Amino acid sequence: MSLAAGPGRGGGGGAQGQLPDEMKVVVEKHVAYIQSLDTRREELEYHLTEHLRISGIYWGLTALHLLGHPDALPRDGVLDFLFSCLHADGGFGAAPGHDPHMLYTVSSVQILAMVDGFDELEKRMKDGKLKVAKYIAGLQQPNGTFAGDEWGETDTRFLYCALNALSLLGFLPSQQADQPPLIDVPAATAYVKACQNFDGGFGTEPGAESHSGQVFTCCGALSITGELDSYLGEEGKDRLGAWLSERQLPSGGLNGRPEKLVDVCYSWWVMSSMAMIGRLHWIDKAKLTAFILQCQDPEEGGFADRPGDMVDVFHTVFGLAGLSLLGHPGLVEVDPA
Amino acid sequence: MASHGIPRVSGTLVDKSEQAKEKERRQIERYKAAEAEVIDRIRVKDYSATTLQATSTLLAQNPEYYTIWNHRRLVLQDAIAKEPTRTQPDDDIDAADLTAARLANQTPAQHQIALLLTEDLAFLLPLLKQYPKCYWIWNHRAWLLATATQHLPTSSAVTLWQGEMGLVTKMLGMDSRNFHGWGYRRTAVAALEGLSGGDVSLVEPEFEYTTKMIRANLSNFSAWHNRGRLIPRLLVERQASSEDRRKLFDAEFELITTALYTDPYDQSLWFYHQYLMSTLDTGNKHSVSILEPCTHGDRVRYLEQEIESIREMLDGAEDCKYIYQALLEYSMRYLEMEVEAGNQKVTTAERKGWLEELRKIDPLREGRWNDLESKMKL
Numbered sequence A: 001m002s003l004a005a006g007p008g009r010g011g012g013g014g015a016q017g018q019l020p021d022e023m024k025v026v027v028e029k030h031v032a033y034i035q036s037l038d039t040r041r042e043e044l045e046y047h048l049t050e051h052l053r054i055s056g057i058y059w060g061l062t063a064l065h066l067l068g069h070p071d072a073l074p075r076d077g078v079l080d081f082l083f084s085c086l087h088a089d090g091g092f093g094a095a096p097g098h099d100p101h102m103l104y105t106v107s108s109v110q111i112l113a114m115v116d117g118f119d120e121l122e123k124r125m126k127d128g129k130l131k132v133a134k135y136i137a138g139l140q141q142p143n144g145t146f147a148g149d150e151w152g153e154t155d156t157r158f159l160y161c162a163l164n165a166l167s168l169l170g171f172l173p174s175q176q177a178d179q180p181p182l183i184d185v186p187a188a189t190a191y192v193k194a195c196q197n198f199d200g201g202f203g204t205e206p207g208a209e210s211h212s213g214q215v216f217t218c219c220g221a222l223s224i225t226g227e228l229d230s231y232l233g234e235e236g237k238d239r240l241g242a243w244l245s246e247r248q249l250p251s252g253g254l255n256g257r258p259e260k261l262v263d264v265c266y267s268w269w270v271m272s273s274m275a276m277i278g279r280l281h282w283i284d285k286a287k288l289t290a291f292i293l294q295c296q297d298p299e300e301g302g303f304a305d306r307p308g309d310m311v312d313v314f315h316t317v318f319g320l321a322g323l324s325l326l327g328h329p330g331l332v333e334v335d336p337a
Numbered sequence B: 001m002a003s004h005g006i007p008r009v010s011g012t013l014v015d016k017s018e019q020a021k022e023k024e025r026r027q028i029e030r031y032k033a034a035e036a037e038v039i040d041r042i043r044v045k046d047y048s049a050t051t052l053q054a055t056s057t058l059l060a061q062n063p064e065y066y067t068i069w070n071h072r073r074l075v076l077q078d079a080i081a082k083e084p085t086r087t088q089p090d091d092d093i094d095a096a097d098l099t100a101a102r103l104a105n106q107t108p109a110q111h112q113i114a115l116l117l118t119e120d121l122a123f124l125l126p127l128l129k130q131y132p133k134c135y136w137i138w139n140h141r142a143w144l145l146a147t148a149t150q151h152l153p154t155s156s157a158v159t160l161w162q163g164e165m166g167l168v169t170k171m172l173g174m175d176s177r178n179f180h181g182w183g184y185r186r187t188a189v190a191a192l193e194g195l196s197g198g199d200v201s202l203v204e205p206e207f208e209y210t211t212k213m214i215r216a217n218l219s220n221f222s223a224w225h226n227r228g229r230l231i232p233r234l235l236v237e238r239q240a241s242s243e244d245r246r247k248l249f250d251a252e253f254e255l256i257t258t259a260l261y262t263d264p265y266d267q268s269l270w271f272y273h274q275y276l277m278s279t280l281d282t283g284n285k286h287s288v289s290i291l292e293p294c295t296h297g298d299r300v301r302y303l304e305q306e307i308e309s310i311r312e313m314l315d316g317a318e319d320c321k322y323i324y325q326a327l328l329e330y331s332m333r334y335l336e337m338e339v340e341a342g343n344q345k346v347t348t349a350e351r352k353g354w355l356e357e358l359r360k361i362d363p364l365r366e367g368r369w370n371d372l373e374s375k376m377k378l
């Protein structure tokens, strides 16, 4: 997910004036909720989730951008924290002292892109962008996929993460035509294609059941390499679109696999995949909008996985990104891939 | 930071009593102390049993802390690396262990490694039970098994992997859709087949396993999915004749049709039906083949048979959207098969009627039905 280039639809909630209360995004409360997250050190949960800190900042910052309050977290503070997680090999850990990992390296690159911080990276580390790109590239396996770290767990999530981060850094082979390629793109896309199933969906590895999270990462990967349209074709898009559209349940929410519960985070993965293949009109957007808004905590801010559940920053960003993609007034536009 | 299914208490920032705050402060202190203990020891490369125990304490409280799993592996790697240098059995290894090693065809060093890894596998069991969806636990388990395969005699690795099959069967018994569980099961199967050097195939028992899982709960798409994945290899290994293949194909249709009669509102079943039908579809890049050869006549015949059979399902289930979806999808493919107009088993009026019903029952996907209408050129 990245914020669309160019001016968004405003933000700040001005355009929401006409909506009934239950259809309004409580912008100020979400901003306050996100700002409060780093001040909760007296809660055990804060310490138990330190292994997610950088991703948490990425989710929070993206949410703030969507809400039209990009400066609600201080840029200097974010950058200082980010660089305190950077290792000499170019990888980022989740927090200071945590080992480097693909997931947090990608979150860091996404944060740097969002706050226009690549120059700062170069200042703090000589050839920093190249070093980070090389850390990511170094995790590619002979079969084209990517490991999360030196310990070797592979997953199509990491493959998408790698392509996404390299593209933001400007180090995809297609962006560096005069240089020897850092990664083997054909091997990576061949692996993605091998993860596709008869139902049009994708799994975590060849042979695994289709899952909407993996559909998102695989479509995202093919979209970054520019092959999504030609690879799927209209028939492929119809098949995948049908599988994705069946994720919508009568509540309006979307689930991740057949016969599972709806969840705001799946709403995002399903919906953005549908947008990438031009099939977003195959679900009921009004009902989905209403479902996501029911997951909002109108008192304290934040979104939960389902109505009435505890909010968290992860579901908050996916809820807001979903609403943005659905064209809800008052939010900045988002890019599905 | 990412929670699922935890009810919201009115106002998450409710004022806690001083007593509760104090309790939480102490919990945080204990947690930070346990964390510092591991980190300080690893910083000075103390890879002792005490450090291993310190990681256990911390991971039992927070199995999502991936860096600590990495630290744990450093300790284990160090212990493993030291074993082969121990040429003479020393005081650490008692006579019973030596006998056990000999019986298992292991060197004393291998026996110690096996004990170490087995102990770690046992440490993970209660954690997996408590956090069955935690990536890092499954990840560590896979690492232990890969390490065992690398260092131990094949027979010992096979024994360990067989234990994993037992474990994953138990896990899937508790949550039959667990994504990690099914993935790990495929890994275990591949490992056992690989370790046998190609002598052992688990395709038949795995196929049986999906039958068992489906019988227990029809709605288990994970099992249906795995079944569909196994069939092509099953047929090759059975050296199935074209007649055998047709028999299996027919048996699968019978199985799924019975299931559909039990619950036509279950998506999982319709996806398996789609899977069977996809094997007749030359336009699907990811379909497998069951019938061999599969002639034009076969395709027409099976499409007619299934359209007819699904049409009958409508009786008593007129409000079931999946039936209309299937009828429309399969009839579209059927009409592309260039069946002579006079012999066609589906009429345009009928297709229009199905689409109308579908629009009524399933307004959520109205946009899709509009596109389908133009695609069918009705």
Ligand SMILES: [Zn+2]
Pocket (backbone or CB within 6 Å): A263, A264, A265, A266, A305, A315, B004
């Ligand atoms: Zn979720």
